[in-house]
Amino acid sequence: MAYVREGFEKDWHYRYRVKRALNRLERRGLVVTETSGEELIVKMTQAGRRWLKRRQIQQMVIERPKHWDGIWRVVIFDIPETNRNVRDLVRGWLKRLGFARLQQSVWTIPWPCQPQFELLTSEFRLGNQALLIETSKIASERAIKRTFKL
Numbered sequence: 001m002a003y004v005r006e007g008f009e010k011d012w013h014y015r016y017r018v019k020r021a022l023n024r025l026e027r028r029g030l031v032v033t034e035t036s037g038e039e040l041i042v043k044m045t046q047a048g049r050r051w052l053k054r055r056q057i058q059q060m061v062i063e064r065p066k067h068w069d070g071i072w073r074v075v076i077f078d079i080p081e082t083n084r085n086v087r088d089l090v091r092g093w094l095k096r097l098g099f100a101r102l103q104q105s106v107w108t109i110p111w112p113c114q115p116q117f118e119l120l121t122s123e124f125r126l127g128n129q130a131l132l133i134e135t136s137k138i139a140s141e142r143a144i145k146r147t148f149k150l
Contacts, residue, residue, distance in 0.1 A: 075107045077130040100147045
């Protein structure tokens with residue numbers, strides 16, 4: 001729940017812009033608004049929460065620390081053929097986030113990525129179909145280090 005208070009009643013231009021934005025969000029079913037006395041109360045709907053989660057995924061990045069901690073993060077997933085579209089989406093997101101493919105369903109990155117992994121597994125409802133493993137050794141590590149310029 002969000003409250004719009006400061007500045008809302010001061011500037012008609014600001015008030016107009018806020019009202020238009022809220023109307024757009026309400027028409028899309030992302031929020032509902034109500035007034036309580038002189039306060040405008042804005043509540044996010046379930047559709048709004050889903051939309052926000054998708055936006056978080058679209059803007060998600062994995063920060064590259066200055067110094068590598070020597071730990072590889074390996075994502076392994078086993079998504080059935082019946083969910084091929086989800087499998088392809090997961091691969092696309094891993095690639096976009098900077099993971100390197102070791103095998104068809106095995107990807108690695110040298111930087112911490114637990115929150116991003118949890119968000120992806122939650123969004124795609126993977127449950128136990130995906131694992132994040134942290135390890136200090138990977139076979140053919142030299143080639144992978146070159147990939148990440150380590």
